Amino acid sequence: MTTANERPQSPQSSSRFTVRELVLIGVLTALSVVLQTVVAVGLHMVPIAAIPGLMHGVMAFVSCLVLYVMARKVPRAGTLTIGLTTYGLAVLILKGSVFHSAGLVLGGVAADVFAHLRGGYQGRWTIIAALVLFRVIATAVAQLDKVVKQMTQVHLVWYFIALAILGAAVGAVLGGVAGRRFMDRMERAGVAA
Amino acid sequence: MSRAFVTRLGERHDDDFFEGLDTRVKILTVFVVTTLAIAGPLATQLLLVTFVLALALSAGLWRWAIAAVVFSLLTWMVLVGVATRLQSGGVEDPAGFLVGIMARGNAIFLTAAWLITTTKLYDFGVALESLRVPVAMTLPLTVAVRFIPTLLDEMNGIWDALRVRGLVRSPWDAARHPKRVFDLVLTPAVLRSLRLADELACAAETRGMGGVLRRTPYRPSRMRGKDCVVTAALFGATALCVASAFVVPNDVIAGRINLVVG
Amino acid sequence: MLSVENVDFRYAATAGDVLRGVNLRVAPGELVLLTGPSGAGKSTLLDCVNGLGAAAHGGEFRGCIRFGEEGLGRLAPWERSRVVATVRQNPATQFFQLNVGDELAFTLEYRDLSVGQIAERVASTSRAMQIDHLLHRDIFSLSSGERQRVALAAMHATHAPLLLFDEPTANLDAPATDLMLACMARFKRERRAILVVEHRLDAIRSVADRLVVIDGGRVVYDGPLDALDDEAFCSRHCLRHSRARSFIELPPGAHHPDDARRLSARDVRWVSRRKTVLDNAALLIRGGECVGIRGTNGAGKTSMARALCGLEKKARGRIDLDGREFSPAKMLGRVAYVAQQSDRQLFTDSVRRELSGGGATTETVNELLDRFHLTALADRHPQALSGGERQRVAIAAAMASDPEFLILDEPTGGMDGGRFAALVALLRDLTARGVGLLLITHDLELLHAACDRAVEMREGRVVREWERNEFELLDGAENPPAGSAPKGEGDRKAALKTLTAGFVAANPQR
Incomplete structure (x- = not known):
């Protein structure tokens, strides 16, 4: 039934991420996309969504909460780069937003470099700080989209951009802390160990 | 992003010209258009958006094209209106602003829309791998996009359970008590995701994934005759767009547009 | 033949052995039904055979598992995949691609096969499983019966001689169960060894050749299916009933509407x-x-x-x-x-x-x-x-x-x-x-x-x-009469007939 050359490929030590870890990164990325979409749809129903920076803060909160779970479940250098590159490519495929995608990739790389310099994703505050760095960079780069699309001389837009970055930073801190609490609670209950 | 959109990423139509185009050619097109849209002078951008509109219409994206043009016009009108109210002088250069929002924004948006509506997820992954992107990057992408319909089902199930138990009555409850509802949704959503990830990982391992993540694609990326023709046309159009900037300077176009707009 | 000899298994997170001295044989062309109470070690045994036990759950394995002359015990799950194919309860969590054709090719892409060989295998499998018309479709727009058929086709495409099923009929309706049984019968005729873990015994009994019962990590019965007719035996090992006549009867007057x-x-x-x-x-x-x-x-x-x-x-x-x-x-x-x-x-x-x-x-x-x-x-x-x-x-x-x-x-x-x-x-x-x-x-x-x-x-x-x-x-009332089946599913009996004919046409050597 099976031909002689039909052999699965042999394992190689250079492949640092296992299939299991890569699948987990993919699934949590999908969860991040879905949760952000659901929250964004819900938030658009209320007028407070129009407050400058709030939307970016809430989105940062949701994504960083899930990314915290990702960093704790796969605490390797490169986890956020892979996860956020995946996210960036998914955004590119699903929304066609070039700058949004680029921001996510750059933010992920910066977060991983930061965590690497701090000795990896073992420290909980290191994860939170890496998430804040990611979100600030991602939001800042994503704003280029607006600059290019609008090329406007309306000076107010710069306040919006500053508020978006600030909102993202605050949201990332809160999301990271919420993710930390969530994972601690789940691990104490023996659920997500 | 709807379920229908994910279906579009999976369903194949062999007779579709653009679907059969090598994905690398399409990625190159997006890259060239984005670069020219950002860096190119006015004449280049105007030609560029003409080409992109032709591309979008020939791919059957006329609804996307109309929506993009109408949306950008409305945005321009609203922002110019707001600026005029807030600032005594209004927008300094409404013509430049209109070109920016119409040409740059729409060129990038419509090319990206053309890429995503004519490319299957599998082909995108294979194209990235042929561009030396490791499977370690493309596998999570495939998993993530493939998992979105499953997770949407999960979220619907969780939402229904909340409603039928009386923990949430309507979407307004979520708007009124966002923290409480988010806390309720989070636990089952994350834990179901972790369980489903475990099942999917088990399926991957028992189906032969592991060790060196290298594959022989069933539908490999190949440059065929039509890909070469499209690539040549792309370079030709790029050269034309760039050359146009030397023939027609910025200030001449800006003057004409201001004449029309003003 | 699959030989499981003196297998012990212990999960890293638990104290005791989950499997203790398990012995089991499955011959080519034989379907062995493996059952027993929840937590008895059935799925763990499947995971020991396909390699997931130690790889995925960090367990300690002792004993010997061979298929023919080849020892499987030390191989990783992906290395065993050319010998062993596994279908789990929920097909939706086994698919990796969005498109049916790409999904059939998934396992083959990670073997050293040429593009032509993969394409030929996908084509022959789709003919055999009667899913030619689905090849271009998005998997998530298929009905549950069609998805099940795609999952079985993906298993068929591997040409693995040993097939494992983990509760394959748990959530299936009658037509999908019949399709599953028809495929199992066909796989038996193709001389594949089949091991099925199942709690619902009524349907699977018709295609099974032998019954193995595991309780407390040990094989407590290995023999003919007649044991399922023994009420005391079933109660002792927490088995579900396999025949309508022995189903638990409601006590008279139990309910008062x-x-x-x-x-x-x-x-x-x-x-x-x-x-x-x-x-x-x-x-x-x-x-x-x-x-x-x-x-x-x-x-x-x-x-x-x-x-x-x-x-x-x-x-x-x-x-x-x-x-x-x-x-x-x-x-x-x-x-x-x-x-x-x-x-x-x-x-x-x-x-x-x-x-x-x-x-x-x-x-x-x-x-x-x-x-x-x-x-x-x-x-x-x-x-x-x-x-x-x-x-x-x-x-x-x-x-x-x-x-x-x-x-x-x-x-x-x-x-x-x-x-x-x-x-x-x-x-x-x-x-x-x-x-x-x-x-x-x-x-x-x-x-x-x-x-x-x-x-x-x-x-x-x-x-x-x-x-x-x-x-x-x-009994059997759930099966729709000919001509009344929902659109897309087709008439069940006609589908089974064409499926069988398709297998024969696509596999003339069998």
Whole structure:
């Protein structure tokens, strides 16, 4: 039934991420996309969504909460780069937003470099700080989209951009802390160990 | 992003010209258009958006094209209106602003829309791998996009359970008590995701994934005759767009547009 | 031949051995049915054969597993994949691609095969499994029966000589079960060795050659299937019943339907995306009565239940609850509903909070904990409990608002005999307290054990009804007559016939 050359490929030590870890990164990325979409749809129903920076803060909160779970479940250098590159490519495929995608990739790389310099994703505050760095960079780069699309001389837009970055930073801190609490609670209950 | 959109990423139509185009050619097109849209002078951008509109219409994206043009016009009108109210002088250069929002924004948006509506997820992954992107990057992408319909089902199930138990009555409850509802949704959503990830990982391992993540694609990326023709046309159009900037300077176009707009 | 010799297995997270000195043989062309109580080690044994046991769960393996002359014990799961193919309960969590053709090629792409060889294998498999017309489709737009067929086709494409199935019929309706059995019979004729772990024994019994029972990590029986007819043997090892005549019978006079309390639906209609899901459906449930709904997947069972409890806002029609008339949209919160996946219905971090979440008083919560045997688990995290315990918590939480009617969707999926009996006792207790129950199930044994009446839905309508004394007519009633099957599924018998013919045409060497 099976031909002689039909052999699965042999394992190689250079492949640092296992299939299991890569699948987990993919699934949590999908969860991040879905949760952000659901929250964004819900938030658009209320007028407070129009407050400058709030939307970016809430989105940062949701994504960083899930990314915290990702960093704790796969605490390797490169986890956020892979996860956020995946996210960036998914955004590119699903929304066609070039700058949004680029921001996510750059933010992920910066977060991983930061965590690497701090000795990896073992420290909980290191994860939170890496998430804040990611979100600030991602939001800042994503704003280029607006600059290019609008090329406007309306000076107010710069306040919006500053508020978006600030909102993202605050949201990332809160999301990271919420993710930390969530994972601690789940691990104490023996659920997500 | 709807379920229908994910279906579009999976369903194949062999007779579709653009679907059969090598994905690398399409990625190159997006890259060239984005670069020219950002860096190119006015004449280049105007030609560029003409080409992109032709591309979008020939791919059957006329609804996307109309929506993009109408949306950008409305945005321009609203922002110019707001600026005029807030600032005594209004927008300094409404013509430049209109070109920016119409040409740059729409060129990038419509090319990206053309890429995503004519490319299957599998082909995108294979194209990235042929561009030396490791499977370690493309596998999570495939998993993530493939998992979105499953997770949407999960979220619907969780939402229904909340409603039928009386923990949430309507979407307004979520708007009124966002923290409480988010806390309720989070636990089952994350834990179901972790369980489903475990099942999917088990399926991957028992189906032969592991060790060196290298594959022989069933539908490999190949440059065929039509890909070469499209690539040549792309370079030709790029050269034309760039050359146009030397023939027609910025200030001449800006003057004409201001004449029309003003 | 698969040889499992003196296999012990211990999970890293648990103290004792899960498998102890297990011996098992499966010959080419033989289908061995492996069963036993939950937690006995059945799935662990499958994971030891396909390599997931140690790789995925960090366990310690001792013993020898060979296929033919080749030792499998030291190989990683992906290295075993050319010999072993596994199909799990839920095909949706086994697919990696969005497109059917790409999915069939998935396993082959990670072998050293050429593009031409892969394409040839995909083409021959799609012909053999009669899925040529699905090759270009998106997997997630397929019906559940079509998805099952794609999962089996992906297994077929590997040409693996050893096939493992983990509870393959747990959630299948009758036509999908028949398709599964036809494929298994075909795989047997292709001289593949097949090992099936299953709790629902009624269907699988017809194609099985031998029975192996595991209890407490040991093989306690290895022999003919006749042992399943021994009531004492089945009870001792918590096995489900495999023949209608031996199903648990409801004690006479166990239920006393209360005509004063009624939940009735009339002319319920729901059209979704131009497809008629419910077509003037009608249904009656009385207080203290248990009614079972059966029917093929897509017949409208779950949609009917969702309309009754107010989850389908766009459904139209009239629903009477205790004499008051409501539109389906106004039914939310009036009827309790427990869906199949209990883990997505548990939201808090302790069982006690789960029961009190809807505003129940401390007395009510304590009474529910006691009645549902959850007192010892009151402070545990609901998601950390076993599947059966999670389901009990979900039902208890649904009952916290003291509803008069409760709907359960496929409550017996993956249950062993012990958990099944406990669930039936729980349902009887609820009906004795006057609660009206509606069970959506493919499980014939559950209908016999718990229901006073059964109805069948087809194409959005209730088409047949059986009183308790007519239940012997239930066997096979779920199979739609020729020509009336839902669009896309085709006539079951014709499909099976063409499937069989397709196998022969595509595999002339067999």
